Amino acid sequence: MNKAEDVATVVAVTIPIFGQLACTLFDSGATHSFVSFRFARKISSMPVKLELEFYVATLSGEVLNCKEVLKGCAMTIANRELGADLVIMYMYDFDVILVMD
Structure with missing residues (x-):
């Protein structure tokens, strides 16, 4: 009997976040x-320390420490205003990675 594997779905788009265009990855596996960190410095939201720091393992094998979050980041997707809490991380390929349900 074959077992179906969960496959993460990803979609890359450019969307406005706090009025700045962001190269964004929607990731169902996140x-x-x-x-x-670079994009977080461009927007007008103050970072808040996370209650518990955590580590993220990347596909390249790096392990990154996450200590701060931007709360309630405003973004427009398909003409709808949404908000998200964005954990600050040192990454270079994308400005934002959003969990996709």
């Missing part, structure tokens, strides 16, 4: 939503 556990949190993330923002790059």
Whole structure:
């Protein structure tokens, strides 16, 4: 008997977040939503320390420490205003990674 495997779905788009265009990856396999350190410095939201720091393992094998989050980041997707808490992480390929349910 064959067992179906869970496959993560990813979609890359550019969307406005806090009025700045962000190269964004929607990832059904992500556990949190993330923002790059570089992009976080461009927007007008103050980071908040996470209650518990955590580590993220990347596909390249790096393990990154996450300590801060931007709360309630406003974004427009398909003409709908949404908000997300974005954990700040050192990444370079995307400005934002959003959990996709």
